[in-house]
Amino acid sequence: MHYRALGRSGLRISALSFGAWVTFGEQLDVAAAHRCMKAAFEAGVNFFDNAEVYAGGAAETIMGDVLQKAGWKRSDLVISTKIFWGGKGPNDVGLSRKHIVEGVDAALRRLRLDYVDLVFCHRPDFHTPLVETVRAMSHVVDRGRALYWGTSEWTAEQIRAAYEIACRERLIPPTMEQPQYNMFTRERVEKEYLRLYDQIGLGTTVWSPLASGLLTGKYVDGIPAGSRLGLENWAWLRERMQGRGDWERRLGQVKQLRSLAAEIGVTLPQLALAWCLKNPHVSTVITGASRPEQVVENMKAIDAVEKLSREILDRIEEVLENRPTPEEDFRKLFD
Numbered sequence: 001m002h003y004r005a006l007g008r009s010g011l012r013i014s015a016l017s018f019g020a021w022v023t024f025g026e027q028l029d030v031a032a033a034h035r036c037m038k039a040a041f042e043a044g045v046n047f048f049d050n051a052e053v054y055a056g057g058a059a060e061t062i063m064g065d066v067l068q069k070a071g072w073k074r075s076d077l078v079i080s081t082k083i084f085w086g087g088k089g090p091n092d093v094g095l096s097r098k099h100i101v102e103g104v105d106a107a108l109r110r111l112r113l114d115y116v117d118l119v120f121c122h123r124p125d126f127h128t129p130l131v132e133t134v135r136a137m138s139h140v141v142d143r144g145r146a147l148y149w150g151t152s153e154w155t156a157e158q159i160r161a162a163y164e165i166a167c168r169e170r171l172i173p174p175t176m177e178q179p180q181y182n183m184f185t186r187e188r189v190e191k192e193y194l195r196l197y198d199q200i201g202l203g204t205t206v207w208s209p210l211a212s213g214l215l216t217g218k219y220v221d222g223i224p225a226g227s228r229l230g231l232e233n234w235a236w237l238r239e240r241m242q243g244r245g246d247w248e249r250r251l252g253q254v255k256q257l258r259s260l261a262a263e264i265g266v267t268l269p270q271l272a273l274a275w276c277l278k279n280p281h282v283s284t285v286i287t288g289a290s291r292p293e294q295v296v297e298n299m300k301a302i303d304a305v306e307k308l309s310r311e312i313l314d315r316i317e318e319v320l321e322n323r324p325t326p327e328e329d330f331r332k333l334f335d
């Protein structure tokens with residue numbers, strides 16, 4: 001495993017990490033989650049991602065049980081939660097001071113921890129003044145309930161505004177963002193956030209690196225029973241992915257990428273994960289798995305990174321045809 005800095009913070013985070021979305025509490029009980037987390041931990045993963053909303057809180061309870069059973073040293077772990085959707089009551093959602101403080105406390109009780117390392121604002125909240133959210137997150141860190149705070153799926157403009165409020169008010173600024181990033185979803189990480197990496201030292205913990213399994217090749221011949229897109233509760237995800245109008249095109253691209261992966265002696269999931277790891281602005285790639293064998297396969301992506309030569313990367317671009325256009329450097333016009 002390699003360890004990367006989380007942006008400009010002093011924290012070192014495993015380049016591949018492991019998250020609980022969809023799986024914990026839905027596909028995996030405590031014993032099965034334990035097997036997956038153990039496989040990840042033994043491969044060197046130190047970061048385990050969670051959220052108050054995953055399985056209505058059950059994902060945190062399960063992770064807490066696993067942490068108790070496994071008995072790993074707390075300082076060897078980086079644990080996160082994300083706050084936004086905490087329940088049905090009017091004060092159980094969003095990023096008010098009340099929900100942030102109560103939401104983090106409830107997550108800590110479920111995880112049975114004194115603190116989480118990372119806490120994210122799971123989405124932007126257009127109904128709460130940003131200064132209230134920044135003060136509350138800073139307060140949570142000041143109280144030692146979390147060590148670093150950040151955002152998830154915020155625009156560059158929202159992140160910068162939060163950062164500037166924190167600097168102006170002498171509060172603790174956000175240091176990380178959790179965006180989606182994979183071969184099919186690139187714009188934010190590769191273009192929109194570009195200035196934030198240098199200017200505010202933003203780190204990224206990227207999600208759905210396999211596009212919910214599409215980039216494993218498992219959907220090329222239909223939807224296998226037991227796979228994520230076949231789960232009854234997740235029909236909305238299947239409909240969203242298949243209803244985009246480019247599903248068939250993507251399946252065709254997946255087939256080409258699978259051949260390319262075979263050519264360099266890796267599996268398609270390994271190629272897709274290694275491709276994310278090639279981006280130096282990615283601090284960690286959060287993987288997901290419904291069984292330990294997937295974890296074992298995915299962790300080998302670390303060794304696939306060096307196989308992604310310039311030539312292979314160019315051939316991937318030829319298949320994807322979605323490289324974000326770089327901003328024009330107008331001075332270059334007269335060079």
Ligand code: NDP
Nearest residue numbers: 019020021049207208209210211212213227228288289290
């Ligand atoms: P992926 O896109 O990598 O999808 C993971 C799923 O793909 C697995 O659960 C499994 O599903 C399948 N899969 C994984 N590896 C293999 C393999 N080697 N062979 C075959 N199938 C495989 O990641 P996730 O979408 O799960 O996201 C990862 C994490 O990111 C989450 O757990 C969560 O922590 C975080 N996240 C954050 C979000 C945010 O808004 N901040 C949103 C979403 C995720 P199956 O076997 O069931 O088909």
